[in-house]
Structure formats: C-alpha cells, structure tokens
Amino acid sequence: MQGVQGVQKVQEVQRVRGAIGAALAVCVIAGAVSVSAQWQGYKTPGIPRLPDGSPNLSAPAPKTVDGKPDLSGIWQASRAVFDLAQAMKKGETVPFSADGKRIFSERRATESRDDPSARCLPTGLPVRALLRTPFKIIQTPPVMAILYESRTTFRQIMTDGRPLPEVDWPAWNGFSVGGWQGDTFVAETAGFNGKPWLDQAGYPASDALRITERFRRRDFGHMDMEMVIDDRKMYTKPWSIVGEFILQADTELLEFICEENEKDSAILDGK
Amino acid sequence: MKRLRLFAALCLALAPAAAGAHHSFAAQYDANQPITLDGVITKVEWMNPHTYFYVDVADDKGKVVNWAVEGGAPNVLYREGWKPTSLKKGDRVSILGSRAKNGSNQINATSFKLPDGRCVFAGTSGPGGTGTPNCTVGRR
Numbered sequence: 001m002q003g004v005q006g007v008q009k010v011q012e013v014q015r016v017r018g019a020i021g022a023a024l025a026v027c028v029i030a031g032a033v034s035v036s037a038q039w040q041g042y043k044t045p046g047i048p049r050l051p052d053g054s055p056n057l058s059a060p061a062p063k064t065v066d067g068k069p070d071l072s073g074i075w076q077a078s079r080a081v082f083d084l085a086q087a088m089k090k091g092e093t094v095p096f097s098a099d100g101k102r103i104f105s106e107r108r109a110t111e112s113r114d115d116p117s118a119r120c121l122p123t124g125l126p127v128r129a130l131l132r133t134p135f136k137i138i139q140t141p142p143v144m145a146i147l148y149e150s151r152t153t154f155r156q157i158m159t160d161g162r163p164l165p166e167v168d169w170p171a172w173n174g175f176s177v178g179g180w181q182g183d184t185f186v187a188e189t190a191g192f193n194g195k196p197w198l199d200q201a202g203y204p205a206s207d208a209l210r211i212t213e214r215f216r217r218r219d220f221g222h223m224d225m226e227m228v229i230d231d232r233k234m235y236t237k238p239w240s241i242v243g244e245f246i247l248q249a250d251t252e253l254l255e256f257i258c259e260e261n262e263k264d265s266a267i268l269d270g271k
Numbered sequence: 272m273k274r275l276r277l278f279a280a281l282c283l284a285l286a287p288a289a290a291g292a293h294h295s296f297a298a299q300y301d302a303n304q305p306i307t308l309d310g311v312i313t314k315v316e317w318m319n320p321h322t323y324f325y326v327d328v329a330d331d332k333g334k335v336v337n338w339a340v341e342g343g344a345p346n347v348l349y350r351e352g353w354k355p356t357s358l359k360k361g362d363r364v365s366i367l368g369s370r371a372k373n374g375s376n377q378i379n380a381t382s383f384k385l386p387d388g389r390c391v392f393a394g395t396s397g398p399g400g401t402g403t404p405n406c407t408v409g410r411r
Contacts (some may be wrong), residue, residue, distance in 0.1 A: 040350065082295075112295035120320065133346065149346065200295055254346045261318035264341070267373060268298040 039252035047249050048220060055249035057221020064139065069183050069217045072139045074253065075245035081130040083201035087241035100204055100234035107202025113268045115197055120258035120265075122153055122172045125189070125211055126227055126241060127199035133256070134248050144178055144185065149253045157187045167191035170207050187213040198229065206233040221247040296369075300379040304370035308338055308378065312362045317345050317355040322394070324358060324380070326366065339377040340366055343394015351392060362386070368393070 048059035062070040081087045085094060096104065107114065117123045123131070128150050136147040144157040157176040165175050170193035178187035194207040212228040223245040230238040296302070310328035322342035327335050342348065345355070358364065363386055368378035380393035 037354075038349075111298040113298040115295060115298075118295065118298070133344075251350070254349065256319050256344070256346055258320045260320075261316055261323070262320055263323075264299060264321065267371070267375070267377075268295070 038254065041250055042252070044250050055221065055247070057219065057247060057249075059220040061217040061219055066141075068180055069185070070139055071137045071144065071185060071215060071217055071223065074134050074136045074248040074251060075223060076134040076248050077130045077132060078244040078246050079130075080132040081241075081243070082127065082199060084126055084130075084199045084203050084241050085201070087126075087130060087243055089240070089242060092239065094203065095236045095239055097232075097234055097236050100231075103204040103234070104202050107197070107204075112197075112200055112202050115200060115202065116195060117151075117197065117200070118265050118268060120151065120262050122151055122196055124196040124198040124205060125155075125173065126203075126229065127197075128153075129225065129227065129245075130199075130241075130243050134251070134253060136253055144187070147253060149256050151258050152256050157189075164188060164190050170194070172196055174209070174211070181214075183216060185215045187211075187215070189213070204234045205229075205231055208233045221249075223247075296379065299371060300369040301372045302369050306368060306370050306378055308340070308366045308368070310338070310364065310366075312358055312360055312364060313337060314360060315355075315358055319346070320344055322348060324364075324366075326364065336376055339375075340368065340380050341377065342380045343392075347394045351394070353391075358383070366393070 044055075046062075048056040050056050062072075064070045088094070112118070122128075128148055129135075131150055133149045135149060138145040138147070142158070142160040144159055146155045146157070148154065153173070155173050155176060157178040159178050161179075162177060164177055167175060167190070170191050172193055172195060174189040175191040176187050176189040178185060180186070189211045190209070192205060192207060192209045192211075194205055194209065196205065197203065198205050209229070209231040212230070214226045215223055216225075217223045225243045225245065226240055227243070228238050228240045229235070308326055308328045310326040312324055313327050314323075314325040316323040316325075322345050324340040324342060326338050326340055328338050329335050345353075365384035366378070366380050367382045367384070368380040371377040371379075382390050383393055384390050
C-alpha cells in the first residue's frame with residue numbers, strides 16, 4: 001500500500017511540477033506576446049542602440065544616398081498642445097483679423113462644442129502635428145509621405161519639383177509640395193477648404209490658408225518643426241508655432257477609426 | 272480566471288503619459304465636479320475615439336445606478352500597457368473622474384484604482400491629463 005501511495009505522491013509532485021512548468025511557459029509566451037503585440041516593443045531595425053539596447057536618440061541624424069537628412073521614422077510631439085497659443089514663441093500673440101477674433105470668441109464661448117473633429121472629421125494640420133498621437137514619415141525621392149495615426153489620415157508632400165496645383169476642389173488637408181533648404185525640409189501647403197479648426201481651442205482658418213512647415217532633424221531622435229500660418233481672412237499677418245518631435249522607437253502605428261464608437265458629439269454641451 | 276485577471280492587471284503600466292482627445296474636455300465635463308465611483312464593471316467598450324466602461328454603483332440608499340465612464344483613446348491606453356481585456360465585466364474598481372456638465376450619470380475618468388490597490392492613469396485630457404495617477408480626491 002505504501003508503495004502505491006509513494007507512486008501516487010510522486011505522480012502528484014510531477015503533476016504539480018508539470019503545472020508550474022506549464023504556467024511558467026504560458027507566462028513566458030504571454031509576456032513575449034505582450035511585449036511585441038501589434039509590434040509594440042518590436043525592435044525597429046536600423047536604430048542605433050546604447051550598450052543596454054535602448055535607442056540612442058542622440059546619435060547623428062541619418063542621411064539618404066543623396067546626402068539629405070532622412071526624416072523617415074515614427075514621431076510624436078514632445079508635449080501635447082490643444083491650444084496653439086501654447087506653441088507660440090514667447091511674447092508673440094495671435095494677430096486676429098476682426099472676423100478671426102469674432103469666430104474664435106464664439107467658439108470659446110461654447111467651449112469648442114462645434115469642433116468638426118469632435119464629430120470625427122479631420123483635425124487641422126497644426127494641432128494634428130502636436131497631438132500625443134504618433135505619425136510616420138516615409139521619405140522617398142518623389143514624395144514625403146506622412147501617415148497620421150490620428151483619424152488614420154495621410155498627407156503627401158510632393159518633392160518631384162511640381163508646383164502647387166490650381167485648386168478647384170479645396171481639401172481638408174490641402175495640397176503640399178516640398179524641398180530642401182540646406183538640412184531643413186520645407187513644405188508649402190495650400191488649397192484648404194476652410195473647414196477644419198486649426199486646433200481644439202478654435203483658432204479659425206479659411207480657404208485662404210497657406211501653411212509653411214520647416215522640419216529639421218537635429219539628431220537621430222529629435223526633430224524641430226516651425227509652422228507658419230498665413231490666412232489673411234482670419235489674421236492680419238502670418239504667425240507661427242513651434243514644436244519638437246521625439247522619435248518613437250520599437251513601436252508601430254495603430255489603427256484609429258474614430259467613427260467606430262463616437263457618441264460624445266451629441267451630448268457636448270459647451271457652457 | 273482569477274490568475275488571468277491578475278496577469279491582465281499586472282500588465283497595466285504605471286508609467287504615465289499625456290492624453291489624446293477627440294473633443295474638448297470642457298465642452299462635456301466639469302473639472303470642478305470631481306467624483307469617485309466605487310462599483311462593478313458591467314460592460315467595456317474598447318473602441319475609438321474613447322474607451323467606455325459602464326459601472327454599477329450603489330448610492331447612499333443602496334440603489335444601484337449604472338454610470339458611463341469615458342476613458343482615454345484605446346490607442347493611448349494601449350501604449351500605456353492597458354489591454355482590451357485589462358478590465359472586464361465583474362471587476363470591482365474605484366474610478367476618479369469629472370462629472371458630465373449635463374448632470375447625467377457620466378464621468379470622464381482620470382484614474383482607476385484596481386482591486387489590488389494600484390492606481391493607473393485613465394487617459395483623460397482634462398485635469399490630471401499630464402498623467403499622474405491620483406485616486407484620492409473627490410470621493411463620492
């Protein structure tokens with residue numbers, strides 16, 4: 001009997017050990033999956049690394065074969081800005097026209113209740129750049145493509161030498177062309193439809209809007225942007241905002257289908 | 272099952288990050304009406320543009336009311352370490368947030384206090400949107 005009990009005990013111990021082993025295996029697998037689920041945590045190839053394996057964001061900016069800086073990568077603003085006044089240079093103020101001031105005041109009075117982006121329509125280019133959602137730049141010779149996680153939108157900045165187009169059907173994102181001034185990439189955009197707000201605070205834009213963006217990748221992990229906003233219907237002169245983007249290593253864009261469960265716009269009350 | 276939940280809870284990151292938002296916080300919620308809900312999750316909507324968690328909460332007289340809790344965008348929470356299954360029906364939570372201006376049983380969540388006592392950021396763009404979890408203010 002004792003022998004049988006001994007065998008049973010051994011089998012019990014083996015079962016427990018087996019269960020622990022299986023549990024550990026599950027943990028390891030689950031851990032591995034959680035680390036790289038949907039490529040979040042997957043080691044991005046081509047990124048310089050420090051001895052501990054972390055990205056070396058201070059390494060030199062990469063160059064393309066023609067010697068220009070390569071802006072390619074996933075980027076995100078170093079701080080979220082919903083009100084463009086917070087992204088202006090110190091001491092500068094927004095030079096409203098009378099119409100611009102009136103529209104902005106109306107929007108503030110209702111706490112931006114009527115912002116089109118609250119209804120899942122596209123955000124304006126200025127605030128989209130400064131959200132805490134990443135965007136991916138794919139730099140090729142004829143085009144600088146920007147894939148925004150925000151609303152799963154994209155832009156093409158044509159770099160093949162073409163001029164800005166004649167526009168008879170204005171667009172939410174306008175039409176963009178770009179080129180290099182030294183190590184700074186300069187994009188010019190026009191042909192906007194005047195529908196998106198420049199930001200969530202409610203700075204207005206019209207179909208007269210023109211935007212100039214200057215991007216400078218100062219090292220591997222940091223890129224500076226200056227954006228000049230020129231809309232003579234809403235403002236008396238051009239004004240600018242600045243932003244800093246940080247390279248997002250070992251991640252990937254996620255889908256953002258805003259319409260999937262948008263239920264807030266019907267109950268936005270404002271003041 | 273409990274172990275899975277514990278694992279999911281352990282997956283929740285503690286490191287904070289700033290939030291995204293698809294609408295103006297102030298158009299819908301009142302930062303001057305902080306509130307804490309203690310209750311049981313009845314439904315989870317892990318969808319853009321915002322997560323929604325529905326929670327049964329007993330009032331002072333014991334009457335159970337279902338509250339809608341708006342969290343941050345799932346993309347933001349996912350990068351924080353949340354998973355679609357981090358909170359599930361039946362989980363008991365304590366949630367700090369701001370009440371809706373229209374007086375409905377709805378809040379915008381700032382932080383979730385988990386059954387194990389940890390406090391995690393909920394992705395709000397309102398007060399607390401800088402990402403520091405805080406589960407101690409405005410208890411209901």
